[in-house]
Amino acid sequence: MRRMTEQPVSSVRPQVRVAVLMRREPVQGAMARWQPWRWVLADVVPHEAGFGSEPRCLRQSDHEALWLYPNWTVELFPDDAQGYWLNASSPTPCYFVMWRHIDADDGGDPVAVPQAVSLSYHDAGRWLDAQEMVENVAAPADVVQWLHGFAAEHFVPEVKKRQRPQSFQRLTDRFGQPASVSTESKRKGGGRAP
Template sequence: MPLGVVVRRSPGATRWAKWAWRAVAVMPGAGPADWIQLRGQDDTTDFHAATVPLELHGADCEAYLTGLADKAPAIYVVMRESDDTDHPFYIKLATASPYEAQDYADNGDDIVEKIMMPAGVIAWVRDFAKAHFEEEVFIKRRRDRAQIDGADNGIGDARITQLTDVYRAPTRKGEPA
């Protein structure tokens, strides 16, 4: 599903940052765009920055259901800084998976914005996740039988006769220990 990403430019809070940029909304079914101005009021401007596909994968159904169980289901928009001063961010992707969003947030190169998911997208994601979700059966792992006879096989060197230091490497005759 194509999602248009709306990015808001507002005045910066400090003298070092002239502008503050934030992804604030998504538009399901939007057409292609490249930083089209949607609205301007005072010093705040909203741009349709880009349209990116929202792709759902059957292997991520658990993540989608986890995201939908949140109080306010969200779309996560991943943005990366660009060199262009007029359009300082490149919209990398939009995802409904909180797990994938966490992976991008952890890498340090990307900015991840959490945006409220529109009702139509909630229904689409929910229907997909319910159709493709397969609960994984839990299988408890059994431990290997432990050797409890007291023999420490593989510890130390059998050529060393001293019991006080079984980890010391053997030396040649005449060499200091």
């Protein structure tokens, strides 16, 4: 979930290290008049030592670019077990990546830079509520199994309490004042005879 560059060797939280791939691609159709390209999340892959620790462009042309952002640590926290359970039990469990457009150092076009990676629905929801750019990509089977095991161990569903029937509650109007209900029909026209 958090970008960790200096992490102690012995961490008590379960974690996996990943690398994020962001791709710039051309926009097709009428939208291309206003925006010739867009950034999308290409993939989240297991981190390898050969990736190094610094972001770099793997491929670039006039219409396409592929950037590698290595060395992201995705940790699992017991207090967010419900968020992991929601992800693990969904039809397509996935990684969630929050990213932002950052101006390039050379004054060129902005580059998409990941800010956080998570496996929790709750994290993704908070980021979306904050109007951040959030995309997802399917997690591999071994990560899903690991996530499901963690969620099963730490998530305890809340017991639903019986709600008091609505018929036993006092009636109030929209201002909180007592209200009454009448079964008599009201006369139309003020009750005067013609």
